[in-house]
Amino acid sequence: MATPKKQLHLTAFMRPVSLHTGAWRYPGAVPNANFSLPHLKSFIQKLEAAKFDAFFMADHLAVLNMPIEALQRSHTVTSFEPFTLLSALSAVTEKIGLAATASTTYDEPYHVARRFASLDHLSSGRAAWNIVTTGNPESAKNFGLDEHVEHSERYKRAREFYEVVTGLWDSFADDAFDSRSQESGIYFDPSKLHVLNHKGESLKVRGPLNIARPVQGWPVIVQAGQSEPGKQLAAETAEVVFCSPRDIQGAKELYEDIKGRAEKYGRNRDSLRILPAALVIVGDTVQDAKEKRLKLDSLVHYDSAIASLSIALGSDASGFDPDGPLPDDIADTNASKTGRAGVIKLARDEGLTVKQLAQRYGGYAGLAFVGTPQSIADEMEEWLSQGAADGFTVTFPFVPQGIDDVTQRLVPELQRRGLFRTEYEGSTLREHLGLSRPNNRFFT
Amino acid sequence: MATPKKQLHLTAFMRPVSLHTGAWRYPGAVPNANFSLPHLKSFIQKLEAAKFDAFFMADHLAVLNMPIEALQRSHTVTSFEPFTLLSALSAVTEKIGLAATASTTYDEPYHVARRFASLDHLSSGRAAWNIVTTGNPESAKNFGLDEHVEHSERYKRAREFYEVVTGLWDSFADDAFDSRSQESGIYFDPSKLHVLNHKGESLKVRGPLNIARPVQGWPVIVQAGQSEPGKQLAAETAEVVFCSPRDIQGAKELYEDIKGRAEKYGRNRDSLRILPAALVIVGDTVQDAKEKRLKLDSLVHYDSAIASLSIALGSDASGFDPDGPLPDDIADTNASKTGRAGVIKLARDEGLTVKQLAQRYGGYAGLAFVGTPQSIADEMEEWLSQGAADGFTVTFPFVPQGIDDVTQRLVPELQRRGLFRTEYEGSTLREHLGLSRPNNRFFT
Numbered sequence: 001m002a003t004p005k006k007q008l009h010l011t012a013f014m015r016p017v018s019l020h021t022g023a024w025r026y027p028g029a030v031p032n033a034n035f036s037l038p039h040l041k042s043f044i045q046k047l048e049a050a051k052f053d054a055f056f057m058a059d060h061l062a063v064l065n066m067p068i069e070a071l072q073r074s075h076t077v078t079s080f081e082p083f084t085l086l087s088a089l090s091a092v093t094e095k096i097g098l099a100a101t102a103s104t105t106y107d108e109p110y111h112v113a114r115r116f117a118s119l120d121h122l123s124s125g126r127a128a129w130n131i132v133t134t135g136n137p138e139s140a141k142n143f144g145l146d147e148h149v150e151h152s153e154r155y156k157r158a159r160e161f162y163e164v165v166t167g168l169w170d171s172f173a174d175d176a177f178d179s180r181s182q183e184s185g186i187y188f189d190p191s192k193l194h195v196l197n198h199k200g201e202s203l204k205v206r207g208p209l210n211i212a213r214p215v216q217g218w219p220v221i222v223q224a225g226q227s228e229p230g231k232q233l234a235a236e237t238a239e240v241v242f243c244s245p246r247d248i249q250g251a252k253e254l255y256e257d258i259k260g261r262a263e264k265y266g267r268n269r270d271s272l273r274i275l276p277a278a279l280v281i282v283g284d285t286v287q288d289a290k291e292k293r294l295k296l297d298s299l300v301h302y303d304s305a306i307a308s309l310s311i312a313l314g315s316d317a318s319g320f321d322p323d324g325p326l327p328d329d330i331a332d333t334n335a336s337k338t339g340r341a342g343v344i345k346l347a348r349d350e351g352l353t354v355k356q357l358a359q360r361y362g363g364y365a366g367l368a369f370v371g372t373p374q375s376i377a378d379e380m381e382e383w384l385s386q387g388a389a390d391g392f393t394v395t396f397p398f399v400p401q402g403i404d405d406v407t408q409r410l411v412p413e414l415q416r417r418g419l420f421r422t423e424y425e426g427s428t429l430r431e432h433l434g435l436s437r438p439n440n441r442f443f444t
Numbered sequence: 445m446a447t448p449k450k451q452l453h454l455t456a457f458m459r460p461v462s463l464h465t466g467a468w469r470y471p472g473a474v475p476n477a478n479f480s481l482p483h484l485k486s487f488i489q490k491l492e493a494a495k496f497d498a499f500f501m502a503d504h505l506a507v508l509n510m511p512i513e514a515l516q517r518s519h520t521v522t523s524f525e526p527f528t529l530l531s532a533l534s535a536v537t538e539k540i541g542l543a544a545t546a547s548t549t550y551d552e553p554y555h556v557a558r559r560f561a562s563l564d565h566l567s568s569g570r571a572a573w574n575i576v577t578t579g580n581p582e583s584a585k586n587f588g589l590d591e592h593v594e595h596s597e598r599y600k601r602a603r604e605f606y607e608v609v610t611g612l613w614d615s616f617a618d619d620a621f622d623s624r625s626q627e628s629g630i631y632f633d634p635s636k637l638h639v640l641n642h643k644g645e646s647l648k649v650r651g652p653l654n655i656a657r658p659v660q661g662w663p664v665i666v667q668a669g670q671s672e673p674g675k676q677l678a679a680e681t682a683e684v685v686f687c688s689p690r691d692i693q694g695a696k697e698l699y700e701d702i703k704g705r706a707e708k709y710g711r712n713r714d715s716l717r718i719l720p721a722a723l724v725i726v727g728d729t730v731q732d733a734k735e736k737r738l739k740l741d742s743l744v745h746y747d748s749a750i751a752s753l754s755i756a757l758g759s760d761a762s763g764f765d766p767d768g769p770l771p772d773d774i775a776d777t778n779a780s781k782t783g784r785a786g787v788i789k790l791a792r793d794e795g796l797t798v799k800q801l802a803q804r805y806g807g808y809a810g811l812a813f814v815g816t817p818q819s820i821a822d823e824m825e826e827w828l829s830q831g832a833a834d835g836f837t838v839t840f841p842f843v844p845q846g847i848d849d850v851t852q853r854l855v856p857e858l859q860r861r862g863l864f865r866t867e868y869e870g871s872t873l874r875e876h877l878g879l880s881r882p883n884n885r886f887f888t
Contacts, residue, residue, distance in 0.1 A: 022629075024626065024631070025626045025629055029626070031624055031626055031631075032621075032624075035565070035656065037535075037565070037566050041535075060654060061554065061654075062654060063637075063652050063653075063654045068634045071634060072630055072631060072632060072633070072634045073629050073630060073631055074631055075631055076654075077631065077632060077637075077654060078616070078621070078632075078654065078655050078656040079654060079655065080562045080565065080566065080655070081558045081559050081561075081562035081655070083527055083528055083531070083559070084527055084528075084531040084559055084562040084563050084566055085531070085562065085566065087527070087528040087529070087531035087532045088531045088532060088534055088535040088566050089535070090532055091481075091485075091532040091533070091535035091536050092535050106552070107552075107555070108550070108551075108587055108588075110505065110586040110587060111551070114525045115525050115527070115528055117525075118524045118525035118528040118529065119528050121479070121481070121524065122481050122524065122528055122529065122532050138650075141649075141650035142554040142649055142650055142651065143552055143554060143649075144552075144647065144648045144649065145648075172522070177476075177522070180475055180476075182468065182469045182473070182475055185466075185469055185517050185743065185745055186516055186517060187468070187475075187516060187517055187518055187519055187521065188516060188521060188522075189516070190512045190515060190516045193507075193521075203588065204588045204589075205585075205586055205587070205588065206582075206585035206586055207586065208507055209507075210504060210505075210506060210507045210520075210521060210522065210523060211522050211523065211524070211525070212479065212522040299629065301629055
């Protein structure tokens with residue numbers, strides 16, 4: 001019997017609905033998509049019809065810090081809160097996973113454990129927790145602090161927070177309620193309730209959680225860290241890693257790094273899925289897709305775009321001729337030479353003017369697949385087969401068209417090649433991702 | 445033109461789905477109703493069809509502290525978390541209000557403001573916040589504390605918390621997004637964004653909130669306090685007061701007390717609705733309803749019931765003959781004489797044995813309307829006309845039958861008398877309750 005072909009996992013990154021700054025201005029795009037339940041409902045239903053693994057809501061605990069000139073143009077200023085939105089969407093979907101971001105720095109483990117357990121029960125086993133330590137320093141000011149919590153301190157707390165949350169999820173044995181009987185009046189077996197009594201360096205939480213063990217045992221654990229402690233936390237805890245490599249070579253290194261760390265920690269390589277984030281722009285021809293991207297980038301306001309280019313170059317770009325090529329004589333600074341070399345290479349490779357280059361950095365400069373359904377499927381297949389990814393965290397250039405392009409054009413091509421499911425294999429997110437259900441650490 | 449008749453407001457208290465300890469054991473009752481989305485969905489849809497003002501989810505931040513003997517029989521040990529549940533239910537309802545409890549002691553104002561704003565947007569203006577300071581001392585232990593936060597300290601923080609949350613809801617002017625234009629690239633008018641910069645005694649929160657002003661301006665404010673600081677907080681902030689008087693006389697006093705305090709504070713009497721909590725048991729005859737109640741009480745386990753009776757009497761009742769009447773010679777203690785007199789009066793009035801009396805206190809000993817649709821409508825009409833209530837917070841003896849009894853038998857009788865709406869007048873919860881939409885304090 002032939003080994004079944006390895007398949008891609010696909011999740012949709014949906015807050016805001018596009019990471020591209022100009023997305024809401026693209027012709028045909030819905031400007032309030034990020035903030036309209038009917039639109040979000042139609043998006044998730046399209047993604048479910050295409051058999052996506054999950055719908056992923058990132059989060060910010062503040063209005064992002066940017067100059068007024070950029071802020072007034074940003075579709076990030078208003079958005080639903082993840083738990084309320086995903087819970088509402090759980091009622092209008094049946095299979096697709098629901099991944100929410102929750103902060104270990106500015107929330108309490110009892111609240112986080114409860115909300116995810118509740119979402120997992122509401123959705124019959126489709127919840128996932130994206131563990132973030134909240135890097136945005138503006139958030140601290142909304143939670144009583146003047147200064148952001150220091151990086152290593154945040155990761156130390158995150159690791160302990162994870163232990164507490166998973167411990168609380170294990171408060172009840174899976175079969176604690178099996179003895180319930182209207183006749184006898186017994187509602188559950190109290191010998192199957194565990195009091196956590198956690199007392200650690202950063203947290204003290206007694207428990208038990210006041211909710212039955214989640215359908216999935218534990219909701220799926222997602223992590224995005226790329227710093228040293230971030231990668232280590234992912235290797236020890238994550239079941240889905242959402243990362244941002246620049247190219248296939250960087251992705252392979254990151255993939256090996258994280259899976260290697262996980263093995264060193266005693267985990268099986270297959271107990272975590274690595275899904276790089278990628279903007280996907282589908283065209284009739286590769287040229288058509290590239291033109292869509294240029295048009296999308298052109299919607300980014302130049303004043304905020306040029307600031308992003310200056311940051312990427314490590315040198316003030318505001319004096320350059322916007323319509324000319326990137327000058328050869330950029331003043332040398334202490335900024336990262338690799339970063340600058342990447343900008344120069346991009347300008348040369350795509351023949352971009354200073355303005356176009358600035359708008360790329362001001363819009364979305366991360367990994368992108370830009371081409372036809374066939375060329376993108378070729379690339380994704382290569383990433384999968386070369387061990388650079390187990391799938392992708394897809395972000396859309398604009399909506400709803402970008403979602404339709406992926407679900408109606410790219411996904412069928414992936415399915416034709418046997419690279420993506422044509423039907424959900426199971427009903428929980430763990431089953432979609434091929435992850436095992438964790439045992440309860442307190443009961444066997 | 446005749447003045448329109450004053451009507452009742454009705455909300456349903458739904459966590460657990462019945463406050464009565466024996467509810468889940470009643471013949472025909474669904475034992476896992478408190479914890480099953482399909483059941484909760486059918487309940488709220490019945491309540492919406494009957495034009496209830498709101499569906500009210502109380503909350504606890506811990507498994508309630510009781511001896512194992514009682515705990516193993518309690519249907520409170522597992523339940524959905526309110527925001528996740530109400531958000532899911534918002535997607536399957538259109539008009540009914542959605543009231544969630546959130547703690548001012550164990551949560552952060554930025555989180556609370558965001559979740560309610562999000563729920564209000566998701567539901568097109570149906571959210572309400574039940575402000576609680578969390579009286580259950582077990583909760584402290586789930587949030588890093590050994591001791592419960594002291595009562596007056598909790599109320600001081602609650603008052604400030606309310607100011608911060610409502611201030612955050614006012615971050616954006618109602619028309620901040622009117623200038624959005626795909627053509628110009630302007631997403632909102634930054635002169636219509638206010639940074640709160642709150643620095644108070646208990647809280648420091650910068651803002652702004654990262655979500656547009658709620659549909660209702662502010663979600664409706666609900667409060668249940670009956671202590672001195674609780675009543676004062678309600679008088680200053682609440683738009684719905686959910687209280688627990690024992691009888692119509694006590695209710696009238698409480699009604700006048702709270703409305704009087706509100707007027708003294710400069711508010712209009714009509715800017716808050718007082719809705720006492722009441723268990724409603726409907727029968728074919730008054731006798732039939734009373735028998736249902738006795739049967740329901742009989743499902744309470746005697747060991748835990750007798751402890752409740754001892755507390756109510758202020759004297760150990762465990763030595764009494766369960767099947768005999770309450771003895772005349774109860775040892776005198778320092779306990780409240782009014783409380784004890786109430787127990788003795790109840791025993792005499794209803795001719796209850798010690799066991800039946802204990803099961804009443806162990807089940808649900810608060811205000812109850814027990815009778816036919818006509819007799820209950822008479823009572824409710826009297827409460828309304830005498831200024832004892834603006835309506836009721838209804839709790840059901842068992843489900844689904846108790847909900848059907850109220851929605852299919854009592855509500856039609858109230859409607860026939862012109863005491864309850866036959867159609868929703870508006871679409872937001874504020875409109876159902878006849879409450880005005882608050883102005884934005886920072887923008888006119």
